[in-house]
Amino acid sequence: MKSVIIGIDLGGTSIKLGLVNISGQIIQSLEWPTPKNKSYHEVIAVFGQMSEQLLRETVYDWGDVFGVGIGIPGFLDFSTCTVFEAVNLGWHQVPLKEELERLWDVPVLLENDANTAALGEMWTGAGKGASHIICLTIGTGIGGGVIINGNIYHGVNGSAGEVGHITVKEHGGRSCNCGKKGCLETEASATSIVLKTLEQVKEASGLLKEEYAKQGNTITAKSIVELAKLGDPTCKTIIAEAGTVLGKALANMCYLLNPELIIIGGGISYAGEILFEPMSEAFRSFALPRLRQNTAIVQAKLGNQAGIVGAASLIHRNIN
Amino acid sequence: MKSVIIGIDLGGTSIKLGLVNISGQIIQSLEWPTPKNKSYHEVIAVFGQMSEQLLRETVYDWGDVFGVGIGIPGFLDFSTCTVFEAVNLGWHQVPLKEELERLWDVPVLLENDANTAALGEMWTGAGKGASHIICLTIGTGIGGGVIINGNIYHGVNGSAGEVGHITVKEHGGRSCNCGKKGCLETEASATSIVLKTLEQVKEASGLLKEEYAKQGNTITAKSIVELAKLGDPTCKTIIAEAGTVLGKALANMCYLLNPELIIIGGGISYAGEILFEPMSEAFRSFALPRLRQNTAIVQAKLGNQAGIVGAASLIHRNIN
Numbered sequence: 226m227k228s229v230i231i232g233i234d235l236g237g238t239s240i241k242l243g244l245v246n247i248s249g250q251i252i253q254s255l256e257w258p259t260p261k262n263k264s265y266h267e268v269i270a271v272f273g274q275m276s277e278q279l280l281r282e283t284v285y286d287w288g289d290v291f292g293v294g295i296g297i298p299g300f301l302d303f304s305t306c307t308v309f310e311a312v313n314l315g316w317h318q319v320p321l322k323e324e325l326e327r328l329w330d331v332p333v334l335l336e337n338d339a340n341t342a343a344l345g346e347m348w349t350g351a352g353k354g355a356s357h358i359i360c361l362t363i364g365t366g367i368g369g370g371v372i373i374n375g376n377i378y379h380g381v382n383g384s385a386g387e388v389g390h391i392t393v394k395e396h397g398g399r400s401c402n403c404g405k406k407g408c409l410e411t412e413a414s415a416t417s418i419v420l421k422t423l424e425q426v427k428e429a430s431g432l433l434k435e436e437y438a439k440q441g442n443t444i445t446a447k448s449i450v451e452l453a454k455l456g457d458p459t460c461k462t463i464i465a466e467a468g469t470v471l472g473k474a475l476a477n478m479c480y481l482l483n484p485e486l487i488i489i490g491g492g493i494s495y496a497g498e499i500l501f502e503p504m505s506e507a508f509r510s511f512a513l514p515r516l517r518q519n520t521a522i523v524q525a526k527l528g529n530q531a532g533i534v535g536a537a538s539l540i541h542r543n544i545n
Numbered sequence: 546m547k548s549v550i551i552g553i554d555l556g557g558t559s560i561k562l563g564l565v566n567i568s569g570q571i572i573q574s575l576e577w578p579t580p581k582n583k584s585y586h587e588v589i590a591v592f593g594q595m596s597e598q599l600l601r602e603t604v605y606d607w608g609d610v611f612g613v614g615i616g617i618p619g620f621l622d623f624s625t626c627t628v629f630e631a632v633n634l635g636w637h638q639v640p641l642k643e644e645l646e647r648l649w650d651v652p653v654l655l656e657n658d659a660n661t662a663a664l665g666e667m668w669t670g671a672g673k674g675a676s677h678i679i680c681l682t683i684g685t686g687i688g689g690g691v692i693i694n695g696n697i698y699h700g701v702n703g704s705a706g707e708v709g710h711i712t713v714k715e716h717g718g719r720s721c722n723c724g725k726k727g728c729l730e731t732e733a734s735a736t737s738i739v740l741k742t743l744e745q746v747k748e749a750s751g752l753l754k755e756e757y758a759k760q761g762n763t764i765t766a767k768s769i770v771e772l773a774k775l776g777d778p779t780c781k782t783i784i785a786e787a788g789t790v791l792g793k794a795l796a797n798m799c800y801l802l803n804p805e806l807i808i809i810g811g812g813i814s815y816a817g818e819i820l821f822e823p824m825s826e827a828f829r830s831f832a833l834p835r836l837r838q839n840t841a842i843v844q845a846k847l848g849n850q851a852g853i854v855g856a857a858s859l860i861h862r863n864i865n
Contacts, residue, residue, distance in 0.1 A: 300835065357700060357701050359801075369800075369801075371801060371802075373693060373698060378693060378802075379803070380677060380802055380803020380804065381677050381803055381804060381805035381839045381840065382803060382835070382838070382839045384800075384803040384835055385801065385802055385803040386800075386801065386803075387800050387803075387836070388800050388801055389800075390800055390833055390836075391797045392797060392831050393715075395715035396715075403833055404833075405830075405831065405833075473712065476712070477711045477712060477797065478801055480689075480706075480707055480708050480709075480710055480711045481679075481689075481705065481706065481708055481711075481798055481801055481802065482691075482698075482700055482705055482801065482802075483699070483700020483701055483702060483703070483704040483705040483706075483707075484700065484701060485701035510725075511712050511725065513710055513723055513724075513725075515620065515702070515704055516704050516707070516710075518702070519701045519702045520701065
């Protein structure tokens with residue numbers, strides 16, 4: 226009898242693949258590096274090897290699998306069920322669903338990875354019970370997922386929720402690799418936080434300076450979050466500034482969507498109150514009372530498991 | 546046999562009531578002033594008188610009426626089918642649907658007036674055939690309606706689409722009656738266009754100065770639109786600036802919703818290319834290619850009939 230789902234979180238760096246039960250719990254998972262500069266057939270081969278290994282290590286076989294859900298770091302064409310473009314993977318118009326269904330003989334469903342993160346949080350994480358959600362992932366870039374009436378909203382060509390390139394600066398701002406300036410991503414992503422920290426490191430004191438030297442005259446976003454939590458003033462200020470930018474942008478989004486819940490995930494969300502306090506304050510200043518009174522801002526709960534759980538939820542939502 | 550719908554567009558100044566057929570055409574309509582500083586029972590009485598007169602003037606009676614749809618200038622509570630608040634009418638928690646259904650014995654449906662305008666345009670106007678739409682009405686304020694999968698999206702407490710108070714200025718901006726500064730409404734509504742024109746009228750030349758004197762040292766938004774179309778440079782520039790602000794704000798909205806269509810209505814939309822050309826240019830600059838390639842910006846078609854048609858569509862959508 227079928228009882229499990231395979232959820233795959235395909236990233237530019239690694240592939241996470243997990244066996245998920247129908248309550249949304251990960252039974253067991255694997256993380257392997259993503260094949261670099263290879264055709265998509267290599268990635269499909271790795272999916273196969275990982276699935277076989279995971280099934281072998283547990284008590285399951287393909288007969289127990291309802292289906293496979295996959296989160297993709299790129300744009301999907303939902304009319305043809307293909308990956309339209311995944312820049313980091315070098316993919317263009319890949320018929321992934323079709324090829325995998327032929328290979329495995331179980332249903333395969335695809336979704337953009339920012340959307341699977343949102344679905345994962347809605348199923349078993351911070352969004353449990355909510356059905357009108359904006360989910361932001363603050364990582365290298367800023368991804369977003371919009372959930373309306375309990376479903377991912379794709380818009381007319383699958384781009385709904387791509388909020389990283391909302392223009393937040395009225396004039397100027399940092400140059401974005403999208404070609405514009407002053408995008409949400411250039412002002413509040415992990416990448417922008419690292420850039421700002423590197424600009425200010427020479428005037429910085431103690432902790433940050435030490436860590437910068439230790440890492441060979443550079444610093445990771447993860448370290449900046451850790452240093453902020455240890456009280457480093459430069460790191461705290463830079464994360465707080467990102468929080469303020471995010472809070473204002475979220476208020477503006479709420480005028481359009483009036484969600485009940487905003488979930489913030491990704492590496493920078495681990496800064497906790499250092500990020501959330503200025504973010505909530507800016508949100509309250511820019512969102513009118515009627516708009517904000519039914520909207521909560523919360524931290525994501527599933528961490529980097531959200532992708533696997535959300536990918537599995539694609540299949541779970543179709544089981545009756 | 547039932548064959549017509551009554552659509553009511555309740556405004557702060559006037560009540561428009563029309564008899565609409567099942568193709569969305571207005572058979573006949575009336576416009577009466579809204580009773581001022583009276584209880585809502587007075588408004589209900591006027592609805593009754595207007596309906597009786599309209600039915601009497603045409604070949605119909607209540608037996609022919611499928612139901613009555615009403616657009617309300619305020620917030621609705623969809624869980625209790627009441628008008629939560631309509632500031633311009635002085636209404637608070639009015640059980641309008643219940644009272645009218647008892648009175649007329651036909652189904653009555655309510656909706657916010659920005660949303661009925663959007664529904665009207667989708668039924669027989671500029672949005673015919675589209676199902677992912679953002680509709681803006683640029684009038685005294687700026688109202689908005691969000692249509693998702695062919696339905697009005699309300700959000701968690703009915704505030705979705707209230708885009709007039711999106712903050713568009715990074716610093717400063719005009720004070721808004723919402724308590725904030727630099728709202729979309731304070732930068733691009735008819736009211737803000739009048740204010741800016743009055744500020745600049747002293748340095749203005751010819752046409753504008755004459756009209757200003759003729760109107761007793763003031764000027765209406767309608768005149769500003771007309772003067773701009775006649776080539777007055779001050780009026781053209783001020784409307785174009787509003788267009789630029791709107792275009793950028795619309796681009797930001799599209800990152801969240803990726804609609805297929807943006808419909809611009811309200812008095813200022815009659816400026817045509819003077820408004821639409823800078824608006825579209827700003828939209829193209831701030832919306833990435835993938836986002837804008839499937840999104841058209843068009844002028845509303847139904848003018849001030851959109852409210853009646855959209856109100857009637859509330860009932861039409863429930864006829865099978």
